[in-house]
Structure formats: C-alpha cells, structure tokens
Amino acid sequence: MESDTKGASSQFASDKSSVEYESQAELYHEPKVSNLRFALVFFGLILGFFMAALDQTIVITALGQISSEFNASNDIGWVGSSYLLTMSGFQPMYGIFSDILGHKTVYLIAISIFLLGSVLCGLSSSMFMLIMSRAVQGIGGAGLITVVLIIVTDVVSIRDRAKYQGVLGVALGTATVAGPLIGGAFADANLWRWSFYMNVFIGLAAIIIIAFFFQHDMYKNHREPSTLPMKSQLRQVDYGSLLLLMPGAICVLVALQTGGEELSWTSPLVLTLFGVGALALVCFVLSEIFLIKHNPVLPRRMVTCRTTMAVFLAQFAGSASDYAIMYFVPLHYQMVRGDTGVQSALELLPFFLAAVTAGLVSGILISKTGYYRIYLWSGCCFVVIGASLLQMSTVDSNVIHQYVYLAIMGLGVGLCKQSFIIAGQAAVPDKDLSLATSHGQFFRILGGAVGISISATIFRYNIARGLDGLMKKYHMHLSLKNINMIKNLPRPIRIQVQTVAVEAIDRIYLFAAISAGVALIAVVFIKHFDLWKPEHEETEEIDRKQNGHYSSD
Incomplete structure (x- = not known):
C-alpha cells in the first residue's frame, strides 16, 4: 500500500511538471536473432558510421596539396566546414523520415548520398566543386551517424545499448585518429582524391550487408505502427x-x-x-x-522534459570542449615542436586511447548495473580537470605531463559520450526515440562547430595582439599564416613567437574547461531512469515502477 501511494504521488509530480512521457516497458522485450547475423549487421552499421566519422578529419593533412592543385588557399577552410555544416543541418530530418520510411531504407539512402558525394569529391576539377561535393557528403554523413544510432536503439535493449555504443565510440575514435594519417599518406603520394574514392569500396560492402541481412525481425523495441498509408504520413511531416x-x-x-x-x-x-x-x-x-x-519536429513534451533538455545542453557544451581540444592540440605541437601534420595528429593518441578505453569499460558497466549518471558526473569533472591543467602549458612544458593531461580529458570524454545518448533515450518513450537521438546528434555537432569557431576567434585575437607587440619591439613583420616560418626565425624571436602561440592556445584550453563546466552543471539536472529490469517482471509492474521512478529522482 505504501509503495502504491508513493508511486501515485510520484506520478502526480510527473504530471505537475508537464512531463508527458509514458511507459517504457517495451524496452525490455527480447527477440531471437542468431549471433552471427546480428554481428554481421552490426559490422555493416559500423562501416557506415566509420566512414562518416573518418571524413570529418581525413582532409586535414591533405589541405596543403588540395590548395596547391586548385590554387585557392583562401577557400581551403570550407573543404572541412561544408561537410560539418550540412551534417549538422540535416540531422533532425533523418530522425523524422527514418520512422516513416523505415530505418533500413533511410540508411541505404544516406549511404548512397554519401557515396555520390565521395565520387564527386574525387572527380572535382575546382575548389568550388570540391566544396559543394563535400556538402553532399555531409548530407549523407548526417544520416549515417544518426540512423546508425537509431538502429542500435531499436535492435538492442536499453540496458545493453551502452555496450554497443561503446563499440561505436571505438569506431569514432579510430576514425578520428586514422583520418589525418590516411589523408596524409594519400597526400604524400599525390593521391589525395583516393581519400574519397576509398569510401566507395567500404560503402558498397555496407550496402550489401544491410540490404541482405538486416530484416525487421531484429527489432527489439517494437513501436506502435501507424495505421495511415505512407503517403499520408509524409503529408503530415x-x-x-x-x-x-x-x-x-x-x-x-x-x-x-x-x-x-x-x-x-x-x-x-x-x-x-x-x-x-x-x-x-x-x-x-x-x-x-x-x-x-x-507530428512536430521538436515535440512540446520533449521541450518541457527537464532531463531531455539538460542532455541536449550537456551534449552541446561538451562537444564544444571536445572539438576545441581536437583541433588545436595538433596546432600547439606544430608551432612549438615543429611537428608535421601527421606527427601532430599522433600527439592526440593519449586522448583517444583513453576515450576509447573509458567508453568501452563504462558501456559494459552500464549494461551490467543500469547506472549511468555517475559516468556523466565523473566524465565532465575529468574534462574540466584535464583542460584546466592543459591551460597552464608553456613553451618548456614537459610533453609527458601534457600527454597525461590529454589522457585525463580523454577519460572524461569516453565516460560521457554514450552516457549522454543513454540518458536522453531513457527519458523518452519509444515513439520519441528517433527524435531524441537525432536532436542529440544535432546539438552535438552544432556544439562542435560553435566550439571550433569560438576557439579560432580566441586564437586569432590573442595571436594578433601578441605579434603586434613583438613587431613593435623588433620593428619587423611577423605573421603566422604559414606556421612553418616559425622554425626559420632567429632563436630569441622564435621563442617569443612560440610563447605568444602557446598563450593563445592556453586561452582555448580555458574555454574548453569552461564549456565542460557548463556541461557538468547541465548534468546535475539529468534524472536517472532504471535501465536494469529482471526479464521475468510483468509489464504492468515495470510500467508502474518506471513511471514512479521517473519523477522521484
């Protein structure tokens, strides 16, 4: 009786807070699919996910050769930005249409668009054509990232999602590190176009696997099917x-x-x-x-759900911090140690190895225990600590210490990444899973783009101010448009220019720490939902406890 009273009061509190989410008992249903077929389909999904992640960074070390071939260095930044712009803008669309057309169909459409963009990139005869082709790639890449996460949501029970999303995290980390290395290798061999052509072989393999082996009987979270014809559903979008x-x-x-x-x-x-x-x-x-x-794009019940909006804010702020580090740590080492593009990419290995390891371990632990908020809290704290330590860097800082600080940050990122996705999905019913996932990815990529832009502005402002003082002191012109010129400067001036650069990048590390702090504050408002339910429990009991637990946190 007492527990029933508590459940009723909790439900009343939920209604009072305008949260309209319903029973999630269906999240625990288990279909029977052979392990071999499941592994094959999951591998096909990883291939698409890997390609989309790889192309975020593969052009970084090839930009020099690309700009030289097209004689268009002023537009070189758009080769990377056009991809991220369309990838961010088209995320919400995939969440909507995947529910109407089917996840498999939309995945195949997305990968086809991505491969079309890849071929056009390889065939580009001008910088304008390359930039437009990268934008086409981004449209397809948005679907590959979002729809893969949605499919994993539907073929894996919620308590096991963290484990499989941890594997996707490994693919993401591997792609981020491998991108500059592969792109640099092709560029060194004067074959930068193969950075894009290689996608065709990977993509065709993914298409064949998904087309033949991914069937509807793999779904674990069966949503209530619409009784309307597809044309009527499309008209209601x-x-x-x-x-x-x-x-x-x-x-x-x-x-x-x-x-x-x-x-x-x-x-x-x-x-x-x-x-x-x-x-x-x-x-x-x-x-x-x-x-x-x-059929709104962003349902009001999602806007009024404290947990959902807190997750979106945390993903936005956390991604701004992550991208700032990933983009400017290599620049730090290029300026201070004279690293090449490929060498500087390798300097991020402590960050990514820690992130991959933490992601895998936390995913397994979440699947075993059902608890995920502890990883959100601790992860954000690690990022704040790591970025704060990095922002104390000087020209003479011990590189081993910096690797440790990067590993601390990577540990935090790994703990948070899939935990954010789990937290957002756990707060919504099945009917909103696709929207919650796609909007979460939208805020993640948007946060990354904003983080890069703010970091670049911080860097340019501090570099300009620092170099202006040196030019007045030495009565000479200094510019960092070509960072290779640093090593040719006289040693006393070179040390001072490097100091200016390090101080500018330290401000970016401070920005990363502040952004992670904002994410930590947002995490405080994320409620916990019990992911672990004994499989023999009756649906009504799960429903009652889930609703009560939702509002009692």
Whole structure:
C-alpha cells in the first residue's frame, strides 16, 4: 500500500511538471536473432558510421596539396566546414523520415548520398566543386551517424545499448585518429582524391550487408505502427519547421565560420546571416511550442522534459570542449615542436586511447548495473580537470605531463559520450526515440562547430595582439599564416613567437574547461531512469515502477 501511494504521488509530480512521457516497458522485450547475423549487421552499421566519422578529419593533412592543385588557399577552410555544416543541418530530418520510411531504407539512402558525394569529391576539377561535393557528403554523413544510432536503439535493449555504443565510440575514435594519417599518406603520394574514392569500396560492402541481412525481425523495441498509408504520413511531416530549423542552423554556422576570418564580425553579410539564422531558430521554437499540434519536429513534451533538455545542453557544451581540444592540440605541437601534420595528429593518441578505453569499460558497466549518471558526473569533472591543467602549458612544458593531461580529458570524454545518448533515450518513450537521438546528434555537432569557431576567434585575437607587440619591439613583420616560418626565425624571436602561440592556445584550453563546466552543471539536472529490469517482471509492474521512478529522482 505504501509503495502504491508513493508511486501515485510520484506520478502526480510527473504530471505537475508537464512531463508527458509514458511507459517504457517495451524496452525490455527480447527477440531471437542468431549471433552471427546480428554481428554481421552490426559490422555493416559500423562501416557506415566509420566512414562518416573518418571524413570529418581525413582532409586535414591533405589541405596543403588540395590548395596547391586548385590554387585557392583562401577557400581551403570550407573543404572541412561544408561537410560539418550540412551534417549538422540535416540531422533532425533523418530522425523524422527514418520512422516513416523505415530505418533500413533511410540508411541505404544516406549511404548512397554519401557515396555520390565521395565520387564527386574525387572527380572535382575546382575548389568550388570540391566544396559543394563535400556538402553532399555531409548530407549523407548526417544520416549515417544518426540512423546508425537509431538502429542500435531499436535492435538492442536499453540496458545493453551502452555496450554497443561503446563499440561505436571505438569506431569514432579510430576514425578520428586514422583520418589525418590516411589523408596524409594519400597526400604524400599525390593521391589525395583516393581519400574519397576509398569510401566507395567500404560503402558498397555496407550496402550489401544491410540490404541482405538486416530484416525487421531484429527489432527489439517494437513501436506502435501507424495505421495511415505512407503517403499520408509524409503529408503530415512538419516541413515548415524543418525549413526553419535547417537553414537557420546553417546560417548561424556559416556566420560563425566566416566571421573574424574572411569577413569582419560587423560586416553586413555576417550580421545578416546571424540575424536570419537567429530569427529562423526562434520562429522554429515558438511554432513547435504554440502552433504545431501534430507530428512536430521538436515535440512540446520533449521541450518541457527537464532531463531531455539538460542532455541536449550537456551534449552541446561538451562537444564544444571536445572539438576545441581536437583541433588545436595538433596546432600547439606544430608551432612549438615543429611537428608535421601527421606527427601532430599522433600527439592526440593519449586522448583517444583513453576515450576509447573509458567508453568501452563504462558501456559494459552500464549494461551490467543500469547506472549511468555517475559516468556523466565523473566524465565532465575529468574534462574540466584535464583542460584546466592543459591551460597552464608553456613553451618548456614537459610533453609527458601534457600527454597525461590529454589522457585525463580523454577519460572524461569516453565516460560521457554514450552516457549522454543513454540518458536522453531513457527519458523518452519509444515513439520519441528517433527524435531524441537525432536532436542529440544535432546539438552535438552544432556544439562542435560553435566550439571550433569560438576557439579560432580566441586564437586569432590573442595571436594578433601578441605579434603586434613583438613587431613593435623588433620593428619587423611577423605573421603566422604559414606556421612553418616559425622554425626559420632567429632563436630569441622564435621563442617569443612560440610563447605568444602557446598563450593563445592556453586561452582555448580555458574555454574548453569552461564549456565542460557548463556541461557538468547541465548534468546535475539529468534524472536517472532504471535501465536494469529482471526479464521475468510483468509489464504492468515495470510500467508502474518506471513511471514512479521517473519523477522521484
């Protein structure tokens, strides 16, 4: 009787907080699929996921050769940015259409678009064509990342997801490290186009595996099927909101990319992009909350769910911190130690090895125990500590110490990455799993793009201020547009220029620590949901306990 009273009061509290999420008992149903077939399908999913992650970094060490071939160094930054822009903007779309057209169909469409973009990149005859082709790749890449996570959500019970997402984390970490190495190897052999052509072979293998072996009987989380024909479902899609969200996000990201580098922050174009993007995003949020009653892109019940919004904020802030470190640590070593692009990429190994190990271990432990918030808390704390230690770096800092600090950060990132996904999915019913996953990835990539832009602005400002003082002191012109010039400077001046560079990058590490701190604050508002339920429990009992536990945290 007492437990029933507590459950009722908890349910009342849930209603009072405007949270409308329902029973999640269906998350624990187990279909029977052979281990070999499951492993084969999961491998096919990993191939697509790996390709999309690989192409985020594979061009980094090939940019020099690409710019030389096309004689267009001023536009070289867009080779990477165009991919991230469309990858971010198209994330929410895949979450919606995967539920209507089917995950398998949308995955195959996404990988086909990605392969088309890859072929066009390899055939590019100008910088403009390459940038546009990278944008096509990004459209497909958005689906590969999002739909793979959605499929894993549907073929694996919630208590086991962390384990399999840990494997995806290994693929992500491997791709991030391997990207610059593979791209650099192709560039050194004057074969940079094969950085894109190689995707065709990987992608075709993934298509064959998924097309023939991934069938509907693999789904563990059977959602309530719609009784409407597919055409009717497609007509009910909230296209107006998508046309506000996607261009709005892209406008803001383009403004962040161009502002302070190609154009002044106060230039009419940058201000217009910010204004249009912000207006579109505000209109999107207002329309979702007050106007759209059926099939919204961002359901009101999701906006009013404290845990869901806290997860989105934490993913955004945490990703801003991660990307700032990944992009500027290699630059640190290139400037201070004279590393090549490939060598500087290897300097990130402590970060990625720690992240991969922590991701695997935490995934297994989450699957065993059902507890995940401890990894969110501890992970964010490790990132704050690691970034804070890194921001005390000097020109003469012990490189072993820096590797340890990077490993601490990587440990934190590994603990958090799939735990954020699990926390977001655990807070919603089956009908919102695709939306929760796609929006989470949208905020993750958006946070990364914003983090890179803010870090670049911090770097440019501090470099300009530091070099201006040195130029006045030595009455000579100094520029870091070509960082290779540092090693040719007289030693006294070289040390001072390196000091300026390190101090500028230290400010970026401080920004990373602050961003991780914001993520830590957001984690405080994430509720815990019990992932571990004995399989013999009755559905009604699971339903009652789940609803009560939801609001009692």
